[in-house]
Amino acid sequence: MLDLLNVLPECLGGKGWLSQADAAPYQRDWLDRFGVAPLGVARPADTQEVATVVKACRKAGVRIVPQGGNTSLCGGAVAQEPNSVILSLSRMNHIAPPDAASGSVLVEAGVVLSALHAALEAHGLIFPMHLGAEGSARIGGLIGTNAGGSQAFRYGLMQDLVLGLEVVLPDGQIWNGLRAVQKDNAGYQLRKLFAGSEGTLGVITRVVLQLYPAPRSRVTALLALPNHEAAIEFGTLVRQEAAEFLSALEFFSDLGVSLALKHIEGLAFPLGNRDDAYVLIELTAGSALVPLDDILASLLEQGMAEGLVSDGALAMSEAQRAHFWRLREEQPEGQRLEGPQIKNDICVPPGRIAAFIAAGAPLCDEILPGARVNPFGHLADGNIHYNLSAPEGGTLAAEKIPALVQALATLATDMGGSFAAEHGLGRSKVALADGARSPTERTLMRALKQAIDPAGVMNPGVVVAALRKE
Template identity: 45%
Template structure:
């Protein structure tokens, strides 16, 4: 949006007087790292980047922006994948300096952290106190808790522990007028009216700015076993998951699926990666059982389950990690998959969810439809089988021009998302809506749900200054379109 120069100048002077010059960045070089996300799908611009140090300063910044009618784009680690943190005018509110761990309450099994804490820092603090904070993502060394909450992040442990909505108990949030909602409570039961917390989790900074959170802690696993398993089809992989869920219960921590093509490109591009099984198979599952009991015989249990599954034709081959190093090596095969896809050229990505019972059916149907649309297309469908979240990514045919392939993004979106929608699924499972799926949302979201979302946005942010144009557009706000699809990440 166009900002009158006098208004912008006055705002910068006001913010600088309160926060100091080092906290208000206005030169092009200093602003540059904040103007695009990991994939580089969008590039924006900003009047300034403001770096407050605490909740009071965030409140001041948002309040002054509200008075000036200038947009505020909250930003954490800037590791988003859907354009949700890219500014198009206004002020970038960087929360990286709000990075304190305020309290660990062992008896209540909670940790209170500020939004700018790096996820790995929170994991390490919990571990040092003898607990587990289970959210685990490929970007955990750089993503921040505020962004994890704003996108309702999932990751590899959702099957056992849930996503961020299940992991958060209380929030501290700065509202669009600068007021602070003090909802930072570690209560597991609070029946005093509407659940305000869940309005802000997953809202991508469009309803309020999360500045701190009370998060759940869990007993630290004392026993763990990892297996890499081959199956003849996605349907047999799903049957194996169902058997593990029934036999292992909540000891089943992860069940990650990847296809042969995915394994091939990891082995091709990831230094030190080794094929875990001697033969090639269509489908693989990375399985983890864990327990807080040191003497839990998880290896024996998993061997028994896999042995029976092999006799029944569900499993063709398997290897168990016999040491921590071997288990980490098996996990690296899965965790490297997002990273290495870019070496195969353009990648059209879909982060979708369907009912667990239909995961195999979805992969089969979507693969057939996309391959029929473009001969030579290479499907890389992988992800969190146990919660129905599949990253259905498409690598360009060998030899095809990358930009020509990426120009087909919209066409393949409709093919994949139509199938997802027909199966009662979601076009966004854990990455968010941002800009890249904002217009797609109108095609697949229930119209009444969209009306409710608009009503919430207009009520909580009547000036439409909080991350405007993201998730849901109000009025004629069209803030951006694709600038350069790179297929990164």
């Protein structure tokens, strides 16, 4: 152990190694539920240094916890035991010039998502991944959790946007799969194997990402609706009529609006009337000749005529569009600042969102009476962030939370959905997954972990239960 604590500072230098005393900013998860003090934080500057760290830790029998922006909501990027080194990719943030002809770009895994967006603007290209944490989430972590975001229904999850990967494996070998093509079927799809693996199979170091031309026209609307059933019906209409122009279809509730307005500075409610549900719609096109304003205005008029929409507004400026989006994206922060909460990352077939919300309410009231339910998320792909806050002035009974989470997970599964949509399993949902997925499915996952990381050094206890040594 002492050898490792001498070797890593020597190999990585002053910027590349943080001792335990300086590890506090990397130690706890975003919700402050998980994390113990590690031996230190390794901050390698390139792939070779990552390999050096992995080899040294494996030799010393020390666990490795890869960490991107540490925005995990399931505790998957912090140490579970003191005999661990956090491997932060924060210094590996280079973005190569994009290849416009091929529609791709090579980036290091530590690149912050918003920095990638900014770097692509001058080239007329976009990377179509947007989420509330894009100012801190890093590319490697987004791949590790197979993140989705607000445009997943149109462009896919991270696994669909990754063309090639470079990964340092648990024994320190480097797999170079940086091929910038969509069609590469020379064997198992390894690049997709690492998407969603949450650092349990290796350390993603460099990535080739799929890019798209930036839209030349855009129109955005915020709508109020009487209930979630109306939101589903109107959302179905939008998908039928707007089709290939639809790039975002988000929903949230009035409780979420109230908490955001209460706690987030600079937010204001932009509509004349409040209602039970809200939908944020965005249409984009590659041609300025497409009459997006007419399409959306027609949909809004039809929605009001059919009693599905009670109020709405079209964004008349980029500042107003940004404010609409901020009202949606500040939902998690508004609820966090309200106090104790329970997060559930649910996915059901889109047409069953309202049914899940309706069926979930009595479950919550039975197990945690008075808890306030705040559902929001991605209407087009069925992803519900089904979050609960304590009753006003009250608390959430910690001993009842596992039963509630289990009940909601069972409800999602029974509806043909999933209890883990885009946040991953991390540490918090491993036991839930072991109980909710078939033995065959979990055995396959453990077999993959055992085959690639037989020593169990990579992020133990995440995704699958920690491997036991015979």
